[in-house]
Amino acid sequence: MSGVGCAQCLKAAAGAGLAGLAAQYVPSTAVLAQWSDLEVLGRGLCRWQGPLDGPRRVALTFDDGPDPEATPAILDELDRLGMRATFFPVASGVETYPDLLADIARRGHAIGTHGYRHEHHLLRSPRWIAGDLRSAVDVMDAAGFHPTWYRPSYGQVTATTLLCARRLGMRPVLWSAWGREWTTGDPAAVSGRIARRLRPGAIVLLHDSDRFGPAGMWRVALAAIEGVAREMRERRLVTVTLDELVGGEACEPLPCRGMVGKALAVSDRWPASRGGVAEGMNR
Numbered sequence: 001m002s003g004v005g006c007a008q009c010l011k012a013a014a015g016a017g018l019a020g021l022a023a024q025y026v027p028s029t030a031v032l033a034q035w036s037d038l039e040v041l042g043r044g045l046c047r048w049q050g051p052l053d054g055p056r057r058v059a060l061t062f063d064d065g066p067d068p069e070a071t072p073a074i075l076d077e078l079d080r081l082g083m084r085a086t087f088f089p090v091a092s093g094v095e096t097y098p099d100l101l102a103d104i105a106r107r108g109h110a111i112g113t114h115g116y117r118h119e120h121h122l123l124r125s126p127r128w129i130a131g132d133l134r135s136a137v138d139v140m141d142a143a144g145f146h147p148t149w150y151r152p153s154y155g156q157v158t159a160t161t162l163l164c165a166r167r168l169g170m171r172p173v174l175w176s177a178w179g180r181e182w183t184t185g186d187p188a189a190v191s192g193r194i195a196r197r198l199r200p201g202a203i204v205l206l207h208d209s210d211r212f213g214p215a216g217m218w219r220v221a222l223a224a225i226e227g228v229a230r231e232m233r234e235r236r237l238v239t240v241t242l243d244e245l246v247g248g249e250a251c252e253p254l255p256c257r258g259m260v261g262k263a264l265a266v267s268d269r270w271p272a273s274r275g276g277v278a279e280g281m282n283r
């Protein structure tokens, strides 16, 4: 299953007029702001977030699960604090722990996917990326949770990443606030980093596994959730799923000006069924 490619995705990349290798890597340049602490972004730099002028809502997201120890602990903490989130499991892990997805959904959270393997897209070919996304959707479908949101591993976004995600019926999304819990053992530092970017429309990144980071990373994330919840209460913010955060609107990677920003926004609105991939997914 993991070797299955997505010919339509590759054709789409060529057919969209993406001029060669350079175009493949331009989107990753545009999203470098995901890693920046800058409040004011330079021209053409983007951060994914929901509407700034919408209701006082925030989307909490967790990457890298499912993890038999971390995911249930995170779910218990979210229940205790009355918070809802969107989980981005790695599909190869879903094959090992499919029951954890049912538990996530049963407790009222949303489920996207983090790809089939957790690898750097900037080091992979368009064919590899297309095959990985196809495999991820196949595994998630088989588990009964067709993903409509896709978060690429390491937040690396190539042109193929964007086009393939849309061709497979998924909307790519990164984040606007993160805890960087792999850099510290201090939960207060994690919640403090997130607090600096907490505002209506924020998309917060944490992790419910340490499979791709230092041992114990998820425990730091777990311990930081209460601090995030406290900040949110003080600012009258509530957590919702990504769908609820953005509604039917495009999840704009904003502020994002210039041609690259426009290309990213267009990819978010790209009709998922174009090219016949949607029909293929429903077989």
Ligand SMILES: [Zn+2]
Binding pocket: 063, 064, 114, 118, 153, 154, 212
């Ligand atoms: Zn990840």
